[in-house]
Amino acid sequence: MTLAEHTPKVQNEFGKDDFKITIKGDILTDKDNAGAAILEACKEVKNSDPVEIGSYKGFTMYLSYAAFGNEHTLTLKGAMSHTAKLGLDSRGNLTRIDNALNGMQGRLQAVQKELENLYNQQAAAKIEVQKPFVQEQELKDKIARLVILDNELNMSAMRSAPSRDTEVVAKRVRPSILDSLKQPPPKGSMHPQKSKSEREER
Numbered sequence: 001m002t003l004a005e006h007t008p009k010v011q012n013e014f015g016k017d018d019f020k021i022t023i024k025g026d027i028l029t030d031k032d033n034a035g036a037a038i039l040e041a042c043k044e045v046k047n048s049d050p051v052e053i054g055s056y057k058g059f060t061m062y063l064s065y066a067a068f069g070n071e072h073t074l075t076l077k078g079a080m081s082h083t084a085k086l087g088l089d090s091r092g093n094l095t096r097i098d099n100a101l102n103g104m105q106g107r108l109q110a111v112q113k114e115l116e117n118l119y120n121q122q123a124a125a126k127i128e129v130q131k132p133f134v135q136e137q138e139l140k141d142k143i144a145r146l147v148i149l150d151n152e153l154n155m156s157a158m159r160s161a162p163s164r165d166t167e168v169v170a171k172r173v174r175p176s177i178l179d180s181l182k183q184p185p186p187k188g189s190m191h192p193q194k195s196k197s198e199r200e201e202r
Helices: 003-015 031-044 090-102 104-130 136-160 164-173 177-182 196-201
Strands: 021-023 026-028 051-056 059-066 071-077 081-086
Touching (some): 021 031, 031 051, 031 059, 031 090, 071 090, 081 090, 090 104
Antiparallel strands (some): 021 051, 051 059, 059 071
């Protein structure tokens, strides 16, 4: 059952003036008795596992207990779930249950609006997907240009870098200062240089 199908049913139930609730298989039409029956059901539920206790206005009622807050929660399940925190006041609990259901219409409208927005977004996305990519050719041209420039840079780097063979030959031809020092001096440089006084005597 969809949310839209469930909404008029709940509205019709709320439009009735007669009170009727089923608890533990008993159909109750008196609110005081119904409130007391709910409190009795609370005494039997002592854990967080939901326990079905009856039905109200077309919703199945489940009761659970939270030890942390020491409180019982009544959940009404239909197309949507609605919860009400219960206290120790029998009539007050019935009011809380009705308030939870009365707020359902607003929640239904909010959910339906959200669904409508999602459907609109989906339809818009389908239209956008079918549109051609205007900048596709421009992007392809730029990518091709980048590839050409990259190749040119690589070729330029290869031309400017000396080859390994050239480097080896250069190292072999280059004279070594240490080797030059190890070589004997030329013959002309073997005679000792005369002093200034000796040159003057001559």
